[in-house]
Amino acid sequence: MQHTLVVLVEDKPGVLNRVASLFRRRAFNIESLTVGHTDQRGVSRMTIVVDGEETSVARLTAHLYKLVNVIQVHDLTTIPSVSRDLAMIKINAPSENRTHIMQTVDVFRAHIVDVSNNSFIIEVTGDGEKINGFVDVLRPLGIIEMVRTGVVTMARGASPLPDFSTNGHRPAVNAIMQLNQYEQGGIEWQA
Amino acid sequence: MKRTGAQIVWETLLREGTEVVFGYPGGANLPLYDALLDYPIRHVLTRHEQGAAHMADGYARASGRVGVAVATSGPGATNLVTGIATAIMDSSPVVFITGQVVSRFIGYDAFQETDVTGITLPITKHNYLVTDVHEVGYTLREAFYIARTGRPGPVLVDIAKDAQQASIEWEYDDSPIRLPGYRPDLRPVPKELQKAVELIRAAKRPVILAGHGVLLSGAMAELQEFAQRTSTPVALTLLGLSGLPADHPLNLGMMGMHGEAWVNHAIQESDLLLAFGMRFDDRVTGNLNNYATGAKKIHIDIDPSEINKNVKVDVGLIGDLRETLDMMLEFVEPCDHSEWLAYIEEMKGDSAVRDIQNLPDSGHLYAAHVINDIWRYTDGKALVTTDVGQHQMWTAQYFKFNTPGNLITSGGLGTMGFGLPSAIGAKFARPDAEVWTIVGDGGFQMTQAELSTAAQEGLKVNIAIINNGYLGMVRQWQEFFYQRRYSATPMRNPDFVKLAEAHGLTGLRVTQRSEVEAAVRKAQATDATVVIDFQVEQEDSVYPMVPAGADLHNMIRRPMSNALVETAQDTV
Numbered sequence: 001m002q003h004t005l006v007v008l009v010e011d012k013p014g015v016l017n018r019v020a021s022l023f024r025r026r027a028f029n030i031e032s033l034t035v036g037h038t039d040q041r042g043v044s045r046m047t048i049v050v051d052g053e054e055t056s057v058a059r060l061t062a063h064l065y066k067l068v069n070v071i072q073v074h075d076l077t078t079i080p081s082v083s084r085d086l087a088m089i090k091i092n093a094p095s096e097n098r099t100h101i102m103q104t105v106d107v108f109r110a111h112i113v114d115v116s117n118n119s120f121i122i123e124v125t126g127d128g129e130k131i132n133g134f135v136d137v138l139r140p141l142g143i144i145e146m147v148r149t150g151v152v153t154m155a156r157g158a159s160p161l162p163d164f165s166t167n168g169h170r171p172a173v174n175a176i177m178q179l180n181q182y183e184q185g186g187i188e189w190q191a
Numbered sequence: 192m193k194r195t196g197a198q199i200v201w202e203t204l205l206r207e208g209t210e211v212v213f214g215y216p217g218g219a220n221l222p223l224y225d226a227l228l229d230y231p232i233r234h235v236l237t238r239h240e241q242g243a244a245h246m247a248d249g250y251a252r253a254s255g256r257v258g259v260a261v262a263t264s265g266p267g268a269t270n271l272v273t274g275i276a277t278a279i280m281d282s283s284p285v286v287f288i289t290g291q292v293v294s295r296f297i298g299y300d301a302f303q304e305t306d307v308t309g310i311t312l313p314i315t316k317h318n319y320l321v322t323d324v325h326e327v328g329y330t331l332r333e334a335f336y337i338a339r340t341g342r343p344g345p346v347l348v349d350i351a352k353d354a355q356q357a358s359i360e361w362e363y364d365d366s367p368i369r370l371p372g373y374r375p376d377l378r379p380v381p382k383e384l385q386k387a388v389e390l391i392r393a394a395k396r397p398v399i400l401a402g403h404g405v406l407l408s409g410a411m412a413e414l415q416e417f418a419q420r421t422s423t424p425v426a427l428t429l430l431g432l433s434g435l436p437a438d439h440p441l442n443l444g445m446m447g448m449h450g451e452a453w454v455n456h457a458i459q460e461s462d463l464l465l466a467f468g469m470r471f472d473d474r475v476t477g478n479l480n481n482y483a484t485g486a487k488k489i490h491i492d493i494d495p496s497e498i499n500k501n502v503k504v505d506v507g508l509i510g511d512l513r514e515t516l517d518m519m520l521e522f523v524e525p526c527d528h529s530e531w532l533a534y535i536e537e538m539k540g541d542s543a544v545r546d547i548q549n550l551p552d553s554g555h556l557y558a559a560h561v562i563n564d565i566w567r568y569t570d571g572k573a574l575v576t577t578d579v580g581q582h583q584m585w586t587a588q589y590f591k592f593n594t595p596g597n598l599i600t601s602g603g604l605g606t607m608g609f610g611l612p613s614a615i616g617a618k619f620a621r622p623d624a625e626v627w628t629i630v631g632d633g634g635f636q637m638t639q640a641e642l643s644t645a646a647q648e649g650l651k652v653n654i655a656i657i658n659n660g661y662l663g664m665v666r667q668w669q670e671f672f673y674q675r676r677y678s679a680t681p682m683r684n685p686d687f688v689k690l691a692e693a694h695g696l697t698g699l700r701v702t703q704r705s706e707v708e709a710a711v712r713k714a715q716a717t718d719a720t721v722v723i724d725f726q727v728e729q730e731d732s733v734y735p736m737v738p739a740g741a742d743l744h745n746m747i748r749r750p751m752s753n754a755l756v757e758t759a760q761d762t763v
Contacts (some may be wrong), residue, residue: 010372013320025313062496068317071372103238174263 002031003057003077004153007046010069011037018067019046026063028055034150045069047152052077080156086125086149088113089135092142093120101141108134117146127151192362196324196355197226200288203331204232209259211235211268212621213243217263218303220290221634223468235619235648238640240267242612244274245638247285249576249616251278252599255409257338258285259618264292266304269310270347273606275345275666276314278605281430282407285341286334287311294322294351307349316344324357329364330332336368341375342494342736343407375491379508387489387506388522391421394463394622396531399425400446400475403432403602404468404492410513411595414467415439417516422528424535428469429587430602437571437591443535447475448737449584451537452746455737458483459744466490468512471501473605477743491515545734545749557584558657558727560704562629563589565655568711573653574617574624576600578610578634581663584733586629608637614652615645625715627654632658632684639690646694646722653714654722656687667732671747684733691722697724 009015016035024028029151032049050060061073086139093101093115105112110124128151135146192200200223211233216224227234237243241446242264247258263269273330292301308320317337318332327350333467391397396492400692405414411434418425418441426434426446434440443454455477458464464486469475479501488504490497491512498507501647508515562585565573573592576599577583582599592598599617601609614628635656645652657663666680691698697717699710716720734749 014308017309019310059496059500062498065372065374066494066496068370068373 001052003026003050003052003075004083004151005048005050006074006076006153007048007070009044009046010070010071011042011044015044015069018069022063028060032150034152036042037106049151076153076155081153082156083151083153084125085131085151086123086127087131087146089124089138089146090144091120091122091138092118092144094118098142104137110134121188124182193358193559194361194362195222195226195358196327196350199327200331201226201230201232202363204259205230205329207335208256212259212261213237213246213299213355214261215240215243215263217267217290219264219292219352220261222352223261223290232347235644237644240270241273241608242641242644243636244271244287245277245609245756246616248274248283249280249599249613250620251439253286253574253596253619254332257335259288260285261288263290263303263305265305268305268307272310272314275311275347277601277604277606279314279316279438282343282403282599283345285337285345286338287345287347289349290355291320291346291349291351293353297351300421302353308349308536311347315347318347318349319652320349321354322351324354324359327354328361330360333368333370335343337373355670378510379493379518379534383508384518385505387508387519390487390489390506391523396461397423397463397465398420398457398461398465399423400464400469401431401434401672402467402469403430404427404512405431406596407511408468410516411435413513413516413520417520417523421523421526423465424457424532428475429600431469432587432598433592433595437675438593444586449588449733450733452542452748453535453703455743455746456538457535461486464488468492472495476501477737477741481742488748500654521728526597555728556628556702556704556726557731558659560581560591561655561657561707561725562586562726564707565627565711567623569627572625573597573627574621576610576614576628578630579607580631580634581630581667582657607634610634611638611654612641615641615650616648618652621652627655628657629657631663632656632660632682633662642694646696650720651718652720654720656722657727658687658724659682659727659731660684661729670732672738687722687724700726702726
């Protein structure tokens with residue numbers, strides 16, 4: 001089962017390296033990792049997708065928390081949430097195919113963002129499956145190159161991730177308690 | 192007040208209570224060393240940065256405070272690496288300060304430039320690269336804070352030379368450290384605590400597994416109270432030794448690969464394991480599939496990543512061990528396990544006949560005899576550091592530690608060369624203690640250059656070389672598992688007595704058991720460092736031994752008839 005973790009980290013040099021180094025050092029396999037700024041100054045947000053079958057999510061979470069720059073880890077796997085991946089696909093577009101491609105782009109609610117004599121760049125967002133489906137449809141037409149950003153995820157509803165800035169580290173520890181859902185041992189933490 | 196970055200370093204160290212640092216100067220930390228002359232901090236010039244790292248580690252372990260080691264960029268910093276890895280594996284609070292090339296050269300392969308924060312990233316609790324003088328002060332404060340809180344560990348601060356040289360208006364800032372992601376103060380959930388109390392009440396054959404956490408959190412009294420009230424025997428890890436006095440009736444001794452037979456059997460037959468500040472290392476569990484299969488398990492650790500890491504437990508309590516035991520002691524009721532304790536006593540009796548102490552004197556000098564005699568003639572009060580190998584295990588078995596913190600040894604990383612420098616560090620931390628380092632002939636030679644450091648500093652430590660002319664532990668494995676094919680284990684050693692004398696120190700040689708006492712007394716009566724070359728039986732082995740990967744109860748025992756002639760494998 002795929003697990004999607006949202007990791008809030010301090011926006012400092014080398015933090016991505018620390019997280020990547022942890023994955024290598026502890027032999028965790030990542031399927032996707034994205035990172036970018038948040039609305040809060042000094043805080044970056046990572047979305048990490050791992051295969052829960054081969055990587056113990058509890059172990060991964062505990063090790064992420066050992067990194068001093070990691071503020072919070074949330075497992076959104078079982079929480080209703082919206083996931084989005086963005087792809088840009090450069091495709092052969094000779095005049096005889098253009099109408100067909102443009103219709104397909106419409107069906108997938110994608111956009112053509114660049115047009116040249118013989119090619120398009122198409123931008124598409126959606127969950128991973130939608131993009132895979134779109135790519136499958138385009139492949140016979142001749143994909144020249146493609147880039148994907150990786151998945152970003154956000155929980156549905158009004159409530160934000162717990163605000164760490166008001167009460168120090170405690171929400172982070174509550175987040176560790178989510179581990180409980182995946183561990184038979186009934187482990188809980190509280191600060 | 193106007194201060195250079197280098198001055199800020201020493202000012203901050205003074206505020207942190209640093210009295211002594213161990214280090215080695217070089218191009219990229221010259222400003223630090225220049226400023227040091229104006230501060231009341233003692234600097235110990237080592238002969239190699241690895242020695243500085245182990246000294247700071249030994250200092251930290253002996254004092255319970257943060258140790259400090261200083262090195263220059265490039266090779267100076269890379270020489271620290273073994274010492275840093277040693278410190279993280281044994282949760283030792285050490286701050287490493289390295290010089291880095293001038294910041295505008297970073298990334299351009301400048302002379303003596305190395306990516307030190309990159310190299311040490313997986314072996315530090317945290318590390319920093321400082322290129323701005325404004326960051327020097329609070330970065331060092333954070334480093335000390337992180338090193339000593341929570342699960343202690345090494346923190347490295349790499350400071351560019353220009354950040355050491357630049358001057359700013361600076362005042363020491365003692366506002367609270369703010370690290371939003373750092374959580375050193377976890378406490379167990381009451382509900383889980385109650386589950387643990389229930390398991391303790393129901394247990395018939397409980398065993399406490401006490402680790403280094405007992406000493407790190409200062410939970411010695413709580414451990415003793417808990418063990419006594421619940422009438423639970425205590426098995427100790429190598430680093431946990433001295434957490435409970437060796438002569439305490441509930442102290443079983445060391446568990447694991449070279450643990451005594453009754454200890455490992457008690458663990459295997461127990462119905463409740465109480466793991467206190469230990470981490471189920473492979474050297475103490477043996478084959479995990481058959482490890483204490485009938486036992487429920489309660490694990491107390493301050494590091495959440497240790498829970499369920501190696502051994503799946505029934506109750507995990509995250510928090511400081513001392514606090515957690517205090518919380519538990521409010522609910523734990525007295526228990527009677529006299530039957531279980533009597534059963535273990537019986538096993539102990541069966542093992543006594545195999546104890547080398549009870550073997551007839553064959554005229555050979557056994558390492559175990561030597562170590563047991565040192566214990567006896569120092570009234571068991573010496574602070575002992577060891578190197579790694581056979582002598583280390585014999586020290587764990589035959590030196591009976593009654594005083595908390597009196598054993599300092601490299602457990603997790605198993606670092607040869609740790610013994611002498613850690614003893615020097617420990618002596619600085621506890622100048623009034625009688626400090627011995629028990630080392631092998633192999634490990635001693637890895638860092639024997641630090642003998643010069645001891646001589647230069649006028650420092651008094653006693654060095655007992657257990658000299659069997661082999662890399663003994665490797666030889667033992669070759670004997671047991673590689674058909675006695677002694678590949679690269681015999682050692683031709685220098686004359687250790689002359690080596691001591693070359694340093695202006697006293698060297699003694701002992702070849703008979705009858706000479707041991709006189710040598711120990713002579714060492715005690717000498718003001719300076721003494722080296723004793725104990726030339727012991729060459730092919731003795733450490734027993735019992737759980738072969739790597741075997742079940743914990745499956746031990747190779749010391750042959751009963753003749754300790755040396757029979758091959759140990761006959762008795763598996």
